[in-house]
Amino acid sequence: HKRRDFIKISSLSAAGLLFGAHQLRSARPDFNKTPFSNMRPVGSVRTSTYCEVCFWKCAGWVYKDQEGNIKKIVGNDDDTNCNGRLCPRGTGGVGMYYDQDRLKTPLIRVAGADGQQTFREASWDEALDVVAKGLAKIKQEHGAECTALLTHGSGGHYFGTLLKAFGSGNIAAPSYAQCRGPREVAFIATYGEGLNSPEPTDIRDTRCLVLIGSHLGENMHNGQVQEMSDAIDKGATIITVDPRFSTAASKSKFWLPIKPATDLALLLSWIHLIIENNWYDEEYVEKYTYGFEQLKQHVKSYTPEWAYGITTIKPDVIRETAREMANAAPSVIVHPGRHVTWYGDDTQRLRAVAILNALLGSWGRRGGFFVPEKAEVPDYPHPPFPKPARTWRDAMDGKFRLADLALANGVCEATIPSVRMDCHIKGWIVNGTNLIMTLPDKQKTLEAIKSLDLLVVVDTMPMEITGYADVVLPECTYLERWDDLRIVQGRVPNVALRMPATDPLYDTKPAYWIAKKLAGKMGLGDYFAWENFEDSLDWQLKQIGSSLDEMKRIGVKNLPREYGPLYFQDGEDKEFYTNTGKIELYSTAFAEEGFDPLPVYTPHQEPPAGYYRLNYGRAPMHTFSRTANNPNLTDLMDENVVWVNPKVAKEWGLTAGQEVYLQNQDGVVSDFPIKVRITERIRFDSVYMVHGFGHNHKQLSRAHGRGASDSQLITRVLVDPIMGGTGMRGNFVTFRFEKESEVES
Ligand code: MGD
Ligand code: SF4
Structure with a gap:
């Protein structure tokens, strides 16, 4: 194997990197750091964007001064993700553009005569040639399916298209398997559909919000934080379960400082109480759910006294909080959280969350979970993708068969197929994810990196992962580029536009440009058939009755709901996309795969003495x-x-x-x-x-x-x-x- 060590980009041709061909247009502006500041600078020009500082993708306006310097980003009032208010990070997104440490030009790894590895600056043409040739070599020697894309953020779509066209389906996101994957699988098993993003939690109208290890407020999911604050003003009860007194806990009527790793015991006990006391929504359970009797038997022994011994939460508190939820039902949300990969039995814990919500009748109800809609915008036309010869499934030996959604996305095991696996991945494109600080078990990641023939990293910054690259491709920041339309689910379907507020600094390029150029070099140009990226956006927007001109003016377009009301109607018949067509309290899919069809509590390891x-x-x-x-x-x-x-x-x-x-x-x-x-x-x-x-x-x-x-x-x-x-x-x-x-x- 070729040795691939970490290279500190600073150690080479520092002058070129620090003072690249293009200088910053001006020093950092005097920046107003007030969180949620919404003041509009007078007389300045504004362009539409949506934020890339986190995945919430709030839509906003970028303002420049007379000299063309970016001064300020504010929320778009018509955007339901942010209601006109960005969070501190979104406001501070300007700093991504002005950061003088940014990547400034393509870099290629070389080995010097002394055996020392280093990077040298390269033109885009040369760097992309190296990538195209490297991928072609892997295809020839091992097969196209031995390449993978690891991605987070907007660029994933373009590189995903490239990889699929090339013949690989290995497209994985740590933001799924290190984050919300178990939650999605649990909700799909229960309700036949996942929660997606942003979650359809109807917090603004809730009467009781239960947060289990979800630290909203510190965890700045903009729209949800705003709705939580409104709900508190309207008198909603907040119940926070967290070993730490979080900001959310400080706003709560009940803080349950649970012993870490025991949440499933508390959830099972709440389910027990709600069934034993007939606090569940009988009509809803009767009409929509499957497996109530099995569940009832299953939780019989999970009394609050049993849970107390495990969780350290007093039985009275468990009872009182269960009653509080039942009193508020169906306007109650047992929040599913987001980063839920904790103890390895996370899918089962999230199943308990899903079951509890079903018993309280909150799914599809006002103040519980609304029925989301998403705009249907066709992709710009391209030829069909070839079928990959092998996929991650062939490498996983029948494991994780229910991880469906996940895997177009992936798990650490599957996303980093190591040398032990039969489809041994030889080339990675890593876009917008700093794997070294993102994946647990760094040694395993390094082992996988060492066995690669080609590692291409697309990033805006010199991060830990760029140090391991063979080729570094510097992307311009979200403030300097066009990108795909933002199409996310919500109470109303909507689209948002990101356009460049200014030209890219240095020799940086947008991901769509990089992918198209690469496709051209790899003979896959048909998959990126548009001349200008703007044309493809305009084409897409015209399919939904808008246009690029209109979107430049308004930034966000909210569309009418097409598929029905926001909540289930009284007595409405419903079919869920599960095996039984019902909300599965008892999971037939889990039973078929040999997993517990009802969540079972198992203890986790405790810290050793002094730890x-x-x-x-x-x-x-x-x-x-x-x-x-x-x-x-x-x-x-x-x-x-x-x-x-x-x-x-x-x-x-x-x-x-x-x-x-x-x-x-x-x-x-x-x-x-x-x-x-x-x-x-x-x-x-x-x-x-x-x-x-x-x-x-x-x-x-x-x-x-x-x-x-x-x-x-x-x-x-x-x-x-x-x-x-x-x-x-x-x-x-x-x-x-x-x-x-x-x-x-
Ligand atoms: P970041 O660590 O922010 O997120 O993990 P990642 O997706 O890896 O790294 C983002 C990378 O994208 C950075 O290198 C940044 O410079 C680059 N970047 C930023 N903007 C752009 C852009 O416009 N274009 C390109 N090409 N690159 C860009 C997130 C993941 O981490 C998630 S979602 C969760 S929930 C997990 N959280 C978590 C945790 O809480 N603790 C630990 N220990 N690990 C975790 N891992 C997971
Ligand atoms: Fe940006 Fe904040 Fe919205 Fe995330 S929540 S997209 S960082 S403004």
């Missing part, structure tokens, strides 16, 4: 690892800290602000120290930190060495046998005062 469960989450001013270097957002928060309970701090003699290293159960020590925050808001058996910090790429001038990386410490992965999701919360850490044990991580 604490590593819990992690989000901060409202950052998204995963992508924003840690953003100049505007680092102004708001420039490192993460580790939350430690005062009891633990006392035991270890820790003081507030002290720097410590964290070491996990496998002896891996964090690359960098992290400051201690002593707070009652965390239980004594856990510690907590925000994900996305602790970058070790020196080219990230603001993010390098700031805080610690949770990903580095997640070496034990609890794989979900049903969906293949990568459970990451079974890791434990202890404190080190010096980085004495240098364990290779």
